[in-house]
Amino acid sequence: MSSANKGCVVVKSSLIDPDGGSLVDLVVKKSERDLKARDAESMPKVSLTRIDLEWVHVLSEGWASPLRGFMREDEYLQSLHFNCLRMKDGSLVNMSLPIVLAIDDEAKERIGASNDVALAGPDGDLVGILRSIEIYKHNKEERIARTWGTTAPGLPYVEEVITPAGNWLIGGDLEVLKHIKYNDGLDNYRLSPQQLRKEFDKRQADAVFAFQLRNPVHNGHALLMNDTRRRLLEMGYKNPILLLHPLGGFTKVDDVPLDVRMEQHSKVLEDGVLDPETTIVAIFPSPMHYAGPTEVQWHAKARINAGANFYIVGRDPAGMGHPTEKRDLYDPDHGKKVLSMAPGLEKLNILPFRVAAYDIVGKKMAFFDPSRAKDFLFISGTKMRTYARTGEDPPDGFMCPGGWEVLVKYYESLQTEEATQNAAVLSS
């Protein structure tokens, strides 16, 4: 693959009406909460895992609008085969990931012919109700093959969520008793699509560009975001606002945890690499699938629901290494190609970007210049983590010092933890 093909793109949308009229909100009114809770007492109970609850969070706030709950079979099949849903008026809405709730044989039997079920959180609390349910087969192999384009063992979401799940899926209309909170000190960053839209209005944004990430922000990312802003200003927008939107749900074990990333992102703003005046940092509550071209559609679609109208796509979005072969799981260019062609996202426009890399002459992250290719160093996420883990400094200008320090401290704490555990094992 030529380096020229490695670039990023910004995707523009005018899909969602600016007043947010169509956004689904599945959290019941406070006045109805007690009544619903009493209602739920007589219903069969379905227990949610931590990740099921993340999906309840996603659904309840309208990120997956127009979905009104976990998918019934017709929605599931459309998502799996077409990556989109047909609405009653004939229009197509993008919906690339199956958002489903699995139950086992025992739960299915317990539910019997009930129309509605109560949903209990991982700690047993009543979370909500699923109404007018439909139970259908959970063909895990087909779901995995069609979502990831592989069934190789070792896909993080598959191992964590799908393999241990039951053989049935239960869909229905969701009612959530109250907004999902995590009490981890980060809830104030968890803005709903409705809240984000209000914030954009308050700041009088005339363009909102979203940046999805699950990694620390380095200066290459910052270059992309700042350059997008520059280009938007050139295009005539007066007040473009950046939505820096780290993913807050399930991630694989070797990714940097959310709390560390949030601290790192704060430093990036403190150090002035991104302008706090024109940036909103918020958490996207979705779990991560690592499903490349299929998942990037979900990442874009959810941000459009939150009011973003430009979406930045990098190389190999939502990708990872193949779990059993020595190669990328997805062609690094397929993400942006598939996104640009996805049904239900027709109104997206794409601004091509060259890829950013470390310029060893300029001593900074810069857009790759093929005429002096030998001056550029590509530093992958894996390479970055290796630097931080071994205590080796990355090249000057790769990341702001404050942000880098957060990462180094995190990896030091991991090593201390590991050493303590090893010592405990030795002494036991």
Place this chain on the structure above:
Amino acid sequence: MSSANKGCVVVKSSLIDPDGGSLVDLVVKKSERDLKARDAESMPKVSLTRIDLEWVHVLSEGWASPLRGFMREDEYLQSLHFNCLRMKDGSLVNMSLPIVLAIDDEAKERIGASNDVALAGPDGDLVGILRSIEIYKHNKEERIARTWGTTAPGLPYVEEVITPAGNWLIGGDLEVLKHIKYNDGLDNYRLSPQQLRKEFDKRQADAVFAFQLRNPVHNGHALLMNDTRRRLLEMGYKNPILLLHPLGGFTKVDDVPLDVRMEQHSKVLEDGVLDPETTIVAIFPSPMHYAGPTEVQWHAKARINAGANFYIVGRDPAGMGHPTEKRDLYDPDHGKKVLSMAPGLEKLNILPFRVAAYDIVGKKMAFFDPSRAKDFLFISGTKMRTYARTGEDPPDGFMCPGGWEVLVKYYESLQTEEATQNAAVLSS
């Protein structure tokens, strides 16, 4: 699964303009043939397998219209991810199977920077030209997973075509020198979409209902087809014509071969089970994928291109047993569900059917009546083949005697062949 869900459906379309104006025809004019052939002499050659040639046949006659040749990457990705292609005017056209041509590393190197390649048939003859080519990676695992929803070993098309194929795909605009012929005595049944449309016009059909099959016709199939005709007459159509349309390309080894099936179909018409006055028998040149809900879309779409406006869908269309597990590969109901929701096939209407089975009281194939379920016998394709192979007669009224005789003779000939081979092995 309840028996009520096992039924067949007829799908109606008014998608294609009746004059066939939009149909692609990629066979060059006779007057240009010599010029094109001289042109091709200077081009790098790509060798086609027997099944590649079947796809050239399919493409050349417009079954896959609006495709103008083997898919380039943007068409391939849309087919793989969305089962449909977006046209320049924004409309979506269904295209559920990747129609692609694979080449190996050596061929790719030989082609180098050439814009066009010559296509040579399995016996070395020049077949056509692929113009303005694009070569891209053939990620077999991803293609298989997204097309079949499994990567289990033993999928017939995968083993025959994909596993031995090269690591590159080559797309481009196809020019075919002359109509593809097989010289097997059946070419007169191989009517192109254009020819079929003319035939429907000639017969003054006001409705055309297509029946896809790759198996002998038993009286359950006939019941379906005759009942469809009855219902179409009831709906007010004056002259509904049946397109009995056996698949003529690659099938798996234990399927009944095309020549035997064609003989069997002739007997069914001779015996009056189907009315020759209102039936056209023709061969559909496509190879078989056995890809269930993904493939049934292709089967319907190609027949719509040929002028059919009703399409009959049975239980588990294009399905087969899971290659490594003791179950159907696909949920038997998913085919008709997915077809009814497929983008690019929006104008299809569905008439639900009850499933046909052998009524041991009435001694005939009849629509299943759940109120006397114990009176019905389900005879699968496998069961039918076992009857014919072992020389056991199926229940009276299962198939017309003339048709059954064809099958019995075929299986007898197989056993003779096998015995001869065994004898040859023993004496060698």
